[in-house]
Amino acid sequence: MEIQTLSKAKRLLLLYCSFFRITALVVGGGLAMLPVIEEIFVVKHKLMTREELLDMTALTQTVPGIIAINSAVYIGMKIAGVPGALAAAFGAVTPPFTVILIIASLFPHLDPKNRYLLGVFAGIRAAVTGMILVTGCRMFRRTVKSKLECAVVLVFFVLAIMKVSPALLILVAVPFGWCYVWWQTRRLARAEQANRESSKDSAESMQNGEDAK
Amino acid sequence: MNHCIVLFFQFCKFSVLCFGGGYMLIPLLTAEYVDQERVLTMSEFGNLCSVAQVTPGPVGLNTATYVGYVNAGFFGALAASLGLIAPTILIGCSATAGINRWKDTFLVKGMLKGTRLAAVALIMFAVTIFLGMSVFTKTIPWESFGALFRLQRPVLPEGFRVSPAGVLICGATIVLMLKTKLPTTALLLGAAAAGAILSAWF
Numbered sequence: 001m002e003i004q005t006l007s008k009a010k011r012l013l014l015l016y017c018s019f020f021r022i023t024a025l026v027v028g029g030g031l032a033m034l035p036v037i038e039e040i041f042v043v044k045h046k047l048m049t050r051e052e053l054l055d056m057t058a059l060t061q062t063v064p065g066i067i068a069i070n071s072a073v074y075i076g077m078k079i080a081g082v083p084g085a086l087a088a089a090f091g092a093v094t095p096p097f098t099v100i101l102i103i104a105s106l107f108p109h110l111d112p113k114n115r116y117l118l119g120v121f122a123g124i125r126a127a128v129t130g131m132i133l134v135t136g137c138r139m140f141r142r143t144v145k146s147k148l149e150c151a152v153v154l155v156f157f158v159l160a161i162m163k164v165s166p167a168l169l170i171l172v173a174v175p176f177g178w179c180y181v182w183w184q185t186r187r188l189a190r191a192e193q194a195n196r197e198s199s200k201d202s203a204e205s206m207q208n209g210e211d212a213k
Numbered sequence: 214m215n216h217c218i219v220l221f222f223q224f225c226k227f228s229v230l231c232f233g234g235g236y237m238l239i240p241l242l243t244a245e246y247v248d249q250e251r252v253l254t255m256s257e258f259g260n261l262c263s264v265a266q267v268t269p270g271p272v273g274l275n276t277a278t279y280v281g282y283v284n285a286g287f288f289g290a291l292a293a294s295l296g297l298i299a300p301t302i303l304i305g306c307s308a309t310a311g312i313n314r315w316k317d318t319f320l321v322k323g324m325l326k327g328t329r330l331a332a333v334a335l336i337m338f339a340v341t342i343f344l345g346m347s348v349f350t351k352t353i354p355w356e357s358f359g360a361l362f363r364l365q366r367p368v369l370p371e372g373f374r375v376s377p378a379g380v381l382i383c384g385a386t387i388v389l390m391l392k393t394k395l396p397t398t399a400l401l402l403g404a405a406a407a408g409a410i411l412s413a414w415f
Contacts, residue, residue, distance in 0.1 A: 023271060062321075063304055063305070064229050065228050066234065066238070068274065069273075069301045073298075074305055077305055089298050089301070093274060093294050093295075093298060096274045096275050096278060099269065099270065099275075100265075103264055103268065103279075104279055117409075120405045120406075120408045122347065122378070123382050123406070123408015124263035124266060124401055125263050125343065126378070126380075126382035126383040127382055128343060128401075129346075129347045129383045130383045130385075132339055132340050132343060134390045135336065136333065139332070139333050139336060143329045143330065153334045155334075156330065156331050156333075156334030160334060162355075163244075163248065166230070166241050167226065170335075171230075172331075174323075176330075177322075177323040178320065178327070181326055182323070185319075
């Protein structure tokens, strides 16, 4: 394994530069970075296995935070501990930070009445609307498994429209999730017990039938 | 300076609440900066998201840098970006070893179930925010739809109508996303070009 041959300083540098490159080149962020991460860390430098990367992908989507930074932190942690996590995170932050600063400082100089410029923004906004809608529908299909869950999503949606703070909604969702999972497991256990009892009953009745013969 | 500290902690909060990726930031940010503090208007926020989408880098980070800059200049941008990554680094460094073991416990499972359902609802809410900036010419007036419950015709605000170019580009994006494997960058660039050409019809 190459991991032993790379000194600590070199590993940190590799992490910083790799994540710098990834966020500088990959538009869209989040899961779009995955193939590039695989190429650099699994194929080229052999610092982690494909299974580890897959585990990490699941993990980065479960913990809070934006997916790109989650990935950077977990890979950095895996390869070079806490300094690695810091190096990777700062590598990921540097390019968008610089690019957006330049654009933001140019923004006031753009002509706000230029029809074509406004058209460009309106076009991108329309495309983003479609993209969020598709992403949302995919998430809905992956997450919502029953009519009850569908109703819960609807209630949250209506509350959001009624200007209930989204932060509050997420905080309420956590205890709700606990109650829901508790209720679900209890129902499952009951169904299983009922199942077992009924199969015991039928086994007994079969036994009785054989005795009668 | 004070402002930067506030920004830092606000973005720490967003980061901790951000289950399910960068799009979740949209409802959080609009609630904080458009509805409450009014440092941004809805259309400024829309432009900001457009810029964040077409520039390279994760959408969440781009948006954070931009909001920070608009609020408090260079140091504001720095504070917002650092705020967004600080909780992640803390959680990541302490939880990497343990979380796989905790994954199937009742507490983690319940939290994920609940937050995911809320995340789906909030992303759908983000869609309605964006519909008001693209397919419709103004923010969707939910208050006026209350009239429907009283069996009256809703009174729509002046200038609220469907934008033909918006419908066209939004629809085309959805179809292309579902039917082809075009990268999102190509879709966004196409939408930008189409927007410039159709600029008279928005």
